[in-house]
Amino acid sequence: MIDRRSGxxxxxxxxxxxxxxxxSGELSPGADLPSxxxxxxxxxxxxxxxxxxxxxxxxxGRVVCQRGRRSQVRASNPVTTAPVPAAAVVRARxxxxxxxxxxxxxxxxxxxxxxxxxxxxxYPADRVQLQLSP
Amino acid sequence: MIDRRSGxxxxxxxxxxxxxxxxSGELSPGADLPSxxxxxxxxxxxxxxxxxxxxxxxxxGRVVCQRGRRSQVRASNPVTTAPVPAAAVVRARxxxxxxxxxxxxxxxxxxxxxxxxxxxxxYPADRVQLQLSP
DNA sequence: TATAATTTGTGCGTATGTATA
DNA sequence: TTATACATACGCACAAATTAT
Numbered sequence: 138m139i140d141r142r143s144g145x146x147x148x149x150x151x152x153x154x155x156x157x158x159x160x161s162g163e164l165s166p167g168a169d170l171p172s173x174x175x176x177x178x179x180x181x182x183x184x185x186x187x188x189x190x191x192x193x194x195x196x197x198g199r200v201v202c203q204r205g206r207r208s209q210v211r212a213s214n215p216v217t218t219a220p221v222p223a224a225a226v227v228r229a230r231x232x233x234x235x236x237x238x239x240x241x242x243x244x245x246x247x248x249x250x251x252x253x254x255x256x257x258x259x260y261p262a263d264r265v266q267l268q269l270s271p
Numbered sequence: 272m273i274d275r276r277s278g279x280x281x282x283x284x285x286x287x288x289x290x291x292x293x294x295s296g297e298l299s300p301g302a303d304l305p306s307x308x309x310x311x312x313x314x315x316x317x318x319x320x321x322x323x324x325x326x327x328x329x330x331x332g333r334v335v336c337q338r339g340r341r342s343q344v345r346a347s348n349p350v351t352t353a354p355v356p357a358a359a360v361v362r363a364r365x366x367x368x369x370x371x372x373x374x375x376x377x378x379x380x381x382x383x384x385x386x387x388x389x390x391x392x393x394y395p396a397d398r399v400q401l402q403l404s405p
Numbered sequence: 406t407a408t409a410a411t412t413t414g415t416g417c418g419t420a421t422g423t424a425t426a
Numbered sequence: 427t428t429a430t431a432c433a434t435a436c437g438c439a440c441a442a443a444t445t446a447t
Contacts, residue, residue, distance in 0.1 A: 307432070322433090
């Protein structure tokens with residue numbers, strides 16, 4: 138529950154609680170989160186704090202939101218494995234807006250960047266993993 | 272500038288503009304962003320919209336914020352190259368709260384996960400890149 | 406098919422707290 | 427100490443998309 142005297146921000150406390158319920162499996166991938174109104178009533182917080190809590194989980198890649206429907210626990214996609222040349226270097230970062238659009242990435246999903254000879258290959262990290270092959 | 276008839280959310284328009292100024296070099300790494308009050312005045316938006324715009328850039332890993340100080344364009348860290356054994360599989364995701372604390376990661380910075388034989392090694396993506404071990 | 410109810414999104418305002426300069 | 431600046435928390439109204447009636 139929410140402790141208004143703990144010093145920890147209230148929206149953080151709610152985010153912590155929702156994260157715990159997701160990790161414990163009580164809220165499984167694909168499941169609906171409680172509605173904002175329900176969260177307001179059960180937590181005693183205002184709508185702003187509730188929305189901020191959900192935004193944290195969205196930016197962590199744990200929740201996806203759409204207008205008009207309940208927010209959901211993000212379900213993992215089928216993962217393909219891309220080979221990486223031995224001399225290549227691998228980095229990760231958040232996508233630029235164009236990359237988000239190109240890969241149709243939800244919030245909170247990074248990209249993998251494979252650099253080799255001044256060329257860069259970008260992969261969406263929610264669908265691709267890399268295999269380093271000698 | 273902000274176009275209130277474009278249909279695009281106002282905070283998104285401001286985020287776009289700030290991103291453009293960062294990418295163009297007008298706001299270079301380490302530089303201060305304009306204060307929230309200044310952004311309110313120059314954009315004509317309310318404080319909520321201004322803070323949302325900055326939050327987008329923070330979650331994209333482009334800006335770091337601290338209470339009492341101006342927000343700044345994130346400066347890149349020195350990058351070390353970690354060796355990765357052959358046959359290892361590499362993924363990327365946003366860090367869990369414990370990982371954020373352990374690596375002192377700001378918002379918007381993912382982690383690299385190297386998996387090999389049921390063991391996982393986690394690296395902060397703002398300081399580490401991966402290369403196949405020779 | 407049309408209407409209403411639900412749900413999330415956008416935008417504004419106010420007040421107060423806390424860290425920095 | 428004072429002023430500046432970002433953070434937290436609440437409230438309201440309306441818009442837009444989905445779902446239920």
